[in-house]
Amino acid sequence: MASETVLKGACIIGQSGGPTAVINASAYGAIRAALDADCITKVYGAAHGIKGVLDDKLYIMDEEDPEELKLLLNTPSSELGSCRYKMKDPDVDDTDYRRILEIFRKYDVRYFFYNGGNDSMDTCNKISKYCQKIGYPCRVMGIPKTIDNDLFGTDHCPGYGSAAKYIATSGMEGSKDATVYDTPQITVIEIMGRHAGWLAGAAALASAFGAGPDLVYLPEVDFDMDSFYADVDRVYKANGGKVLIAVSEGIHYADGKFVSEAETSATDGFGHAQLGGLAVRLADLLKQRTGSKVRGIELSLLQRCGAHLASGTDLREAELAGRAAVEAAVSGKTDYMVAFKCIRDAGYQCETELLPLSEVANYEKKVPLEWINETHNGVTQAFIDYALPLIQGAPERPTEQSLPRYAKLKKVLAE
Amino acid sequence: MASETVLKGACIIGQSGGPTAVINASAYGAIRAALDADCITKVYGAAHGIKGVLDDKLYIMDEEDPEELKLLLNTPSSELGSCRYKMKDPDVDDTDYRRILEIFRKYDVRYFFYNGGNDSMDTCNKISKYCQKIGYPCRVMGIPKTIDNDLFGTDHCPGYGSAAKYIATSGMEGSKDATVYDTPQITVIEIMGRHAGWLAGAAALASAFGAGPDLVYLPEVDFDMDSFYADVDRVYKANGGKVLIAVSEGIHYADGKFVSEAETSATDGFGHAQLGGLAVRLADLLKQRTGSKVRGIELSLLQRCGAHLASGTDLREAELAGRAAVEAAVSGKTDYMVAFKCIRDAGYQCETELLPLSEVANYEKKVPLEWINETHNGVTQAFIDYALPLIQGAPERPTEQSLPRYAKLKKVLAE
Numbered sequence: 001m002a003s004e005t006v007l008k009g010a011c012i013i014g015q016s017g018g019p020t021a022v023i024n025a026s027a028y029g030a031i032r033a034a035l036d037a038d039c040i041t042k043v044y045g046a047a048h049g050i051k052g053v054l055d056d057k058l059y060i061m062d063e064e065d066p067e068e069l070k071l072l073l074n075t076p077s078s079e080l081g082s083c084r085y086k087m088k089d090p091d092v093d094d095t096d097y098r099r100i101l102e103i104f105r106k107y108d109v110r111y112f113f114y115n116g117g118n119d120s121m122d123t124c125n126k127i128s129k130y131c132q133k134i135g136y137p138c139r140v141m142g143i144p145k146t147i148d149n150d151l152f153g154t155d156h157c158p159g160y161g162s163a164a165k166y167i168a169t170s171g172m173e174g175s176k177d178a179t180v181y182d183t184p185q186i187t188v189i190e191i192m193g194r195h196a197g198w199l200a201g202a203a204a205l206a207s208a209f210g211a212g213p214d215l216v217y218l219p220e221v222d223f224d225m226d227s228f229y230a231d232v233d234r235v236y237k238a239n240g241g242k243v244l245i246a247v248s249e250g251i252h253y254a255d256g257k258f259v260s261e262a263e264t265s266a267t268d269g270f271g272h273a274q275l276g277g278l279a280v281r282l283a284d285l286l287k288q289r290t291g292s293k294v295r296g297i298e299l300s301l302l303q304r305c306g307a308h309l310a311s312g313t314d315l316r317e318a319e320l321a322g323r324a325a326v327e328a329a330v331s332g333k334t335d336y337m338v339a340f341k342c343i344r345d346a347g348y349q350c351e352t353e354l355l356p357l358s359e360v361a362n363y364e365k366k367v368p369l370e371w372i373n374e375t376h377n378g379v380t381q382a383f384i385d386y387a388l389p390l391i392q393g394a395p396e397r398p399t400e401q402s403l404p405r406y407a408k409l410k411k412v413l414a415e
Numbered sequence: 416m417a418s419e420t421v422l423k424g425a426c427i428i429g430q431s432g433g434p435t436a437v438i439n440a441s442a443y444g445a446i447r448a449a450l451d452a453d454c455i456t457k458v459y460g461a462a463h464g465i466k467g468v469l470d471d472k473l474y475i476m477d478e479e480d481p482e483e484l485k486l487l488l489n490t491p492s493s494e495l496g497s498c499r500y501k502m503k504d505p506d507v508d509d510t511d512y513r514r515i516l517e518i519f520r521k522y523d524v525r526y527f528f529y530n531g532g533n534d535s536m537d538t539c540n541k542i543s544k545y546c547q548k549i550g551y552p553c554r555v556m557g558i559p560k561t562i563d564n565d566l567f568g569t570d571h572c573p574g575y576g577s578a579a580k581y582i583a584t585s586g587m588e589g590s591k592d593a594t595v596y597d598t599p600q601i602t603v604i605e606i607m608g609r610h611a612g613w614l615a616g617a618a619a620l621a622s623a624f625g626a627g628p629d630l631v632y633l634p635e636v637d638f639d640m641d642s643f644y645a646d647v648d649r650v651y652k653a654n655g656g657k658v659l660i661a662v663s664e665g666i667h668y669a670d671g672k673f674v675s676e677a678e679t680s681a682t683d684g685f686g687h688a689q690l691g692g693l694a695v696r697l698a699d700l701l702k703q704r705t706g707s708k709v710r711g712i713e714l715s716l717l718q719r720c721g722a723h724l725a726s727g728t729d730l731r732e733a734e735l736a737g738r739a740a741v742e743a744a745v746s747g748k749t750d751y752m753v754a755f756k757c758i759r760d761a762g763y764q765c766e767t768e769l770l771p772l773s774e775v776a777n778y779e780k781k782v783p784l785e786w787i788n789e790t791h792n793g794v795t796q797a798f799i800d801y802a803l804p805l806i807q808g809a810p811e812r813p814t815e816q817s818l819p820r821y822a823k824l825k826k827v828l829a830e
């Protein structure tokens with residue numbers, strides 16, 4: 001799928017799905033490379049991803065001050081705006097695709113870069129295939145992004161390393177705090193990851209370096225409440241009543257039901273409806289069981305937008321992924337997602353490669369079962385060895401009055 | 416209350432109350448100064464504050480490696496252990512006091528330093544007065560500490576600046592994340608502070624620097640649900656459904672009842688018992704009202720132990736407070752708490768002074784009402800001017816594999 005001919009035209013860069021600490025670094029890498037590419041005549045940022053294309057709401061990136069643009073490296077969340085928009089099968093309903101092509105033609109768009117996770121790669125793949133089918137020359141590239149780290153075919157995903165670092169650091173600090181009294185305290189930390197346990201597993205990095213959770217539960221294996229109680233009882237006895245637990249929001253029973261959603265059974269002690277998250281629910285169950293003081297902590301949004309704790313490695317690789325997408329497209333490639341190929345044996349090394357979009361869209365990569373310990377309440381050293389290089393390095397972060405200084409873009413709309 | 420005579424003997428340093436990001440910096444300041452003082456023959460750290468004295472559980476600080484000890488500057492929470500122990504009135508029951516004196520005599524303790532908040536200053540005051548009454552020469556000094564910032568007589572308290580910086584930074588990042596879609600989202604962030612709104616007010620620092628909550632509610636003024644709804648409706652309409660709200664955990668109705676504890680009334684739409692915190696409760700009410708997507712986020716323990724975001728100013732002052740307590744005692748002072756006297760007019764300057772313990776114990780300092788805006792949903796510029804200098808500076812933080820490197824103390828027990 002390579003073409004040697006020079007394709008001249010405008011490009012659109014869009015951000016999609018849940019924000020991360022470094023998705024704007026990928027945007028910066030792509031925007032900067034596109035602005036510098038001779039064959040790219042104009043660089044547009046789509047407002048709220050593909051919705052901005054459908055709504056004809058494109059920001060002219062050429063109008064931005066280069067220094068402010070560079071501050072995207074310091075700015076968490078998706079500065080162009082994001083969306084969660086599921087594209088229909090074009091064979092069933094091609095309305096959106098015809099509209100996208102109309103906009104592409106209006107602005108002479110010949111390059112389309114889409115930065116996101118699984119659903120976004122699906123969008124990207126569908127648009128790519130549609131352009132091919134219609135015979136509209138447009139080079140389409142996916143740029144990976146997800147704190148969930150569950151994109152198929154890539155060693156890891158931009159956004160994961162920074163979220164993992166936030167979780168590990170918060171785990172260390174939380175562990176120090178939760179063990180400060182000489183009285184029992186059970187603390188449950190709830191971590192994102194509906195289907196894959198990469199993020200929850202990162203809490204174990206804290207334990208590996210001296211202060212972290214005693215127990216970690218991932219959604220790759222079935223959760224069993226009796227085993228959980230037995231685990232907690234054991235740590236409770238051994239540690240003078242101090243237990244720190246990390247759970248993935250996606251833990252589920254053997255029947256597939258999420259623990260966060262399941263009705264509390266009669267044996268759990270109370271039957272009324274509960275609000276609040278999984279951490280609070282589990283903490284309450286443990287309070288009834290032990291009488292101990294408990295705390296349920298949900299890391300919530302903060303774990304995915306904690307740019308002040310961004311991993312230098314993650315930030316660098318996120319920018320690289322954006323730049324690599326543009327460079328590949330300019331060189332004639334299309335219909336690919338940028339992926340990472342890494343070695344860890346003799347020091348960590350990471351380079352980009354290209355994977356066909358159709359191969360990555362809609363597949364989920366989970367934590368290998370052999371990286372989860374036998375008792376299903378922690379991860380193995382192989383997991384630590386995998387994740388540790390990804391959280392390394394602390395980039396310089398521009399500040400103003402000791403608070404983060406974010407990019408202030410003009411966001412001039414194209415007409 | 417000054418004595419010119421040199422008092423020779425051992426000292427005890429204890430930590431008490433809720434942990435902070437910098438309470439160990441005060442411990443370090445005091446321990447280091449005590450180790451260096453000729454008249455102090457031995458330096459003991461009490462395990463879990465006054466409980467360690469009562470239990471005869473004292474760590475010999477002289478045995479610690481100086482470099483590890485210095486890492487206390489990098490270590491959040493109370494490394495010696497903390498307690499929440501209310502001392503009885505010695506005129507009613509002097510059992511604890513007689514035990515404390517027994518331990519003081521056993522180890523020839525002539526200096527007692529107690530680092531904590533309001534309750535701890537009460538403990539410190541009672542022990543000081545008891546020693547005086549009995550005629551046991553012992554110099555007793557309080558070292559202030561509380562993220563709540565509510566100690567009387569001091570411009571501010573060590574621990575507050577770092578917590579404020581954590582809250583402001585998280586507020587900025589949370590704001591970026593919570594506004595990323597073009598669909599309505601209401602986000603409620605719950606911040607510590609049962610009686611004083613210093614911490615919740617710090618969220619407004621984020622707004623002052625470009626990305627933060629639209630509405631901030633402090634416990635100094637009565638909370639009114641109808642006004643709250645009107646505030647939210649107004650922002651909701653103006654901002655396309657995006658509203659970020661910061662609330663102090665201590666907000667209460669006019670009758671004094673905490674909003675977090677009050678039964679949900681019939682007009683609120685549902686009447687069943689609720690678990691989970693205030694943020695989740697308010698978010699749920701707003702979900703019913705608007706139909707919008709909502710998020711309730713409780714910053715929980717992480718706001719008080721976020722050492723990776725410690726304010727350089729706070730860290731320096733915390734160490735200074737510990738050192739100043741020892742230096743004052745060595746010079747003959749007793750029965751005081753170290754306090755801060757600051758000027759902000761021509762640049763920020765801060766120096767220590769001494770306040771009689773009896774003047775500070777059991778008083779609470781709240782946010783002045785004139786620093787809360789007229790509509791009771793935010794703070795004024797005077798609050799920003801007060802708090803901003805306290806979050807300045809980012810100290811060098813030793814790391815190991817890009818994770819915090821905490822002090823590893825030997826904690827050799829005295830016998």
